[in-house]
Amino acid sequence: MALSIVHRLTGITLYFGTILLAWWLIAVAAGPSAYATVQAFTGSWIGRLILFGYTWSLIHHMLSGVRHFIWDLGYGFTSAERESLTWAALIGGVVLTVLLWIVAFTLGGAR
Amino acid sequence: MSVEESHGPTPRRAKTMRTPLGKVRKFGPAGSGTSDFWQQRITGVAMTLLILPVVVVVMMLLGRNQAGAAQIIGSPLIALTLILFIIASAVHMKIGMQVVIEDYVQNEKLKLVTIMANNFFSIAVALAAIFAIFKLSSGV
Known part of the structure; x- marks a missing residue:
């Protein structure tokens, strides 16, 4: 698995x-008018896409980083363990991102 | 090791009083030994611990107008949480980008310029964010 480059790319994105x-x-x-500009951006489809990508980058980078902490502590070096850590970071990143956005839409829509 | 066999900037004598730690200090492309490596771990752990409170704060802010958002960000505990996260991010991203630069930028002058730009950007963006939070906290 070549996940180290994904870790690096998400880091650069962040x-x-x-x-x-x-x-x-x-x-x-700054005040209401400046905030309205930001909200116009975050409400647009391109803004939402960028924020979704940003959320995924953050969550993936964090989980991938936790993987590195586990290695730093001296665990998880067998090939099976490495594979499962990598898949956990990949799948966990996508699942958590989608979950966060479901919560965000539920909360944001209710206000 | 004899003087003839030694390599590196300073020739080492056969017998030395230097400890192994003393030998590795100030080494590496940045000339700062392993301190960047360690700081990267500290800030990484800090952000992993802070991610849950930060996510909660962001969720609290969704769908609010400017006045509502200003009030939430300005409250002391939330401001402190965000500032801690921003400081950790700034240090972490500065070190991370420096590693990327050191890996890919071959030209020495360009490397120094980009490392300097990296420092400027990381400090400026963090200070801008922290300044905004301070302003909201002081209610000016």
């Missing part, structure tokens, strides 16, 4: 994604 986080926080601090 790196540039921090611009969105900073933009959003500054907009809240």
Whole structure:
């Protein structure tokens, strides 16, 4: 499995994604009109797609990172263990991302 | 090892008082030994611990207007949670991107410039986010 490059790519995505986080926080601090601009972006389909990708990158990178912590501690080095850790990070990342978005839509839609 | 056989910037003598730890300190492409490796683990664990509270905060903010969002982010515990996460992110992403740069940028001058740009970006984006939170916390 060549998952290490995915770990790296999601890391790079998250790196540039921090611009969105900073933009959003500054907009809240700046006032209603700046916030409306952010909301127009996050409400658009392209904005939602980017945020969905960002959520997945974050969750996947975290789970993949936990995999690295397990290796750092000296466990999980047999080939079967490596395979299952890798698949757990891959599948867990997708499942958790979808779950988070279901919760987000339920909460956001209710307000 | 004799002086003739030794390699590296400073020739080592046959007998040395240096400890093994002293030998590896300041090594590596960044010249800072293993401190980046360790800091990357610390910040990674910090963010893994903070992810749940951060997700809860984001869920609380969904669908709010600016006034509502400002009030939530400005409350002390939430502001603190977000600031901790942002500091950990900034350190983590700076080290991570530096590793990527060191791996792929071959030209030495370009490498130094991109590492410097990486430092500027990581600090600036984190400070921008933290400044916004401070402003919301002080209610100005």
